[in-house]
Amino acid sequence: MTSTHPHERDDSPRARVLAAAADVFAKSGYAGARVDEIAAVAGVNKAMVYYHVGDKSHIYALVVGERVDRMLSVLRDAIAHGTNAEEKLRTAIAAMTASASANPQFAPMMLREIASGGAGLPPEILGKAASVFELFRTILDEGRREGLFRPVDPVSTHMMIAGVVMLLSAGAPIRARLRAAGGSRRTPGTENLADNVFDLVIHGLRAGTDPAASTQSAKGRKP
Amino acid sequence: MTSTHPHERDDSPRARVLAAAADVFAKSGYAGARVDEIAAVAGVNKAMVYYHVGDKSHIYALVVGERVDRMLSVLRDAIAHGTNAEEKLRTAIAAMTASASANPQFAPMMLREIASGGAGLPPEILGKAASVFELFRTILDEGRREGLFRPVDPVSTHMMIAGVVMLLSAGAPIRARLRAAGGSRRTPGTENLADNVFDLVIHGLRAGTDPAASTQSAKGRKP
DNA sequence: GTCTATATACCGATAGAC
DNA sequence: GTCTATCGGTATATAGAC
Numbered sequence A, B: 001m002t003s004t005h006p007h008e009r010d011d012s013p014r015a016r017v018l019a020a021a022a023d024v025f026a027k028s029g030y031a032g033a034r035v036d037e038i039a040a041v042a043g044v045n046k047a048m049v050y051y052h053v054g055d056k057s058h059i060y061a062l063v064v065g066e067r068v069d070r071m072l073s074v075l076r077d078a079i080a081h082g083t084n085a086e087e088k089l090r091t092a093i094a095a096m097t098a099s100a101s102a103n104p105q106f107a108p109m110m111l112r113e114i115a116s117g118g119a120g121l122p123p124e125i126l127g128k129a130a131s132v133f134e135l136f137r138t139i140l141d142e143g144r145r146e147g148l149f150r151p152v153d154p155v156s157t158h159m160m161i162a163g164v165v166m167l168l169s170a171g172a173p174i175r176a177r178l179r180a181a182g183g184s185r186r187t188p189g190t191e192n193l194a195d196n197v198f199d200l201v202i203h204g205l206r207a208g209t210d211p212a213a214s215t216q217s218a219k220g221r222k223p
Numbered sequence C: 001g002t003c004t005a006t007a008t009a010c011c012g013a014t015a016g017a018c
Numbered sequence D: 001g002t003c004t005a006t007c008g009g010t011a012t013a014t015a016g017a018c
Helices: A013-032 A035-042 A046-052 A056-080 A085-102 A106-115 A123-145 A154-170 A172-181 A193-205 B013-032 B035-042 B046-052 B056-080 B085-102 B106-115 B123-145 B154-170 B172-181 B193-205
Strands: none
Touching: A013 A035, A013 A046, A013 A056, A013 A106, A013 B013, A013 B106, A035 A046, A056 A085, A056 A106, A056 A123, A085 A106, A085 A123, A085 A154, A085 A193, A106 A154, A106 B013, A106 B106, A106 B154, A123 A154, A123 B172, A154 A172, A154 A193, A154 B106, A154 B154, A154 B193, A172 B123, A193 B154, A193 B193, B013 B035, B013 B046, B013 B056, B013 B106, B035 B046, B056 B085, B056 B106, B056 B123, B085 B106, B085 B123, B085 B154, B085 B193, B106 B154, B123 B154, B154 B172, B154 B193
């Protein structure tokens, strides 16, 4: 809140602490995170952590809230640029994947929060998570009205999309370990990740079981 | 290892500690779990925890390993009863859903492990997680050979299935909190959960058998 | 604003009586 | 096998000098 100019990169102690805290919380969770480590990663004295930001739980609420806000605005933005439900879903999945990739702390933190049942999370942040679900439900309803989508369970659908995005993002290191241990099978080709996910999801949603593919797969697969 | 008869219900101190530990680790994670709480939930003295089972990390490895084994055997069992790939996938998803529902500790523990990158997890257990992935890849390959499934990215597909199963299981309490806070929207109908998931997944996988559909539905752009 | 030193509390693990 | 009491280590948070 004490920023001089919004357009210049913020490397104030406060910002450095928050950035470091996001890394440490993502890696170790709230209970596993050490304030000493946050201070060390931020390159500031531990007392400065308390002076510039606050105690551990306060830092955590700030960091988590910021990431949820970021994902929410990215999602709203993506949905605004879409002519129909399918297009909105495509841009939404692409935006989620890009945002999760650009903010590797998001998925681990969310997965841990889900595992904890959201205990110790401010109700305000819970509400934002709920509005993410509402966004998806709106797209599904719209696609159904447009005749593009089959009627599906919105909860399962949302969990499927959120699940694959977060597991692909957060699961990258564990897959790397498995590849290293298992003798390096092959590269899972996570480059066009959003396309793969959208391809699966849209085929699951489309009304009337489409023959030809959606965006990229199914090259000339014709009898 | 000191069981008298395998068919009688085990309520030995050791078994009670392991059951309690699963609950506490699922709720709070490894770092957040307290040995005192495990002892209290198990109804035994804290010293008995160490005497009958071992220290915290040993308990954790036992509990996690047991749940992974359970899921793996349930999956193998389900796949054995299936005539083709689609049938195997259907029974596999049903078995995963049922197992996750019967063992509510599984999903939270796995989500946390993924968030941690599997750090502090015995390589043996990592290998079992890898063989779960291999099971799914085998089904997908088989379905492709049978002409039932489209060619899809096995990693994304597996993450999608595992994601929706675990998020629906672990996310139950957080959804309940959101319902309570949001004025109780509606019941998400999680009764026939496995059917909903399989319905979405199989529509995403099925090879295009029906050439009649709304053609221009996909991307609004054209060369 | 920044650092050192420390208060305070908690937690994992064990010693030792019974 | 079971319990009490406690040791040793570590974590959060702050007081106080500069």
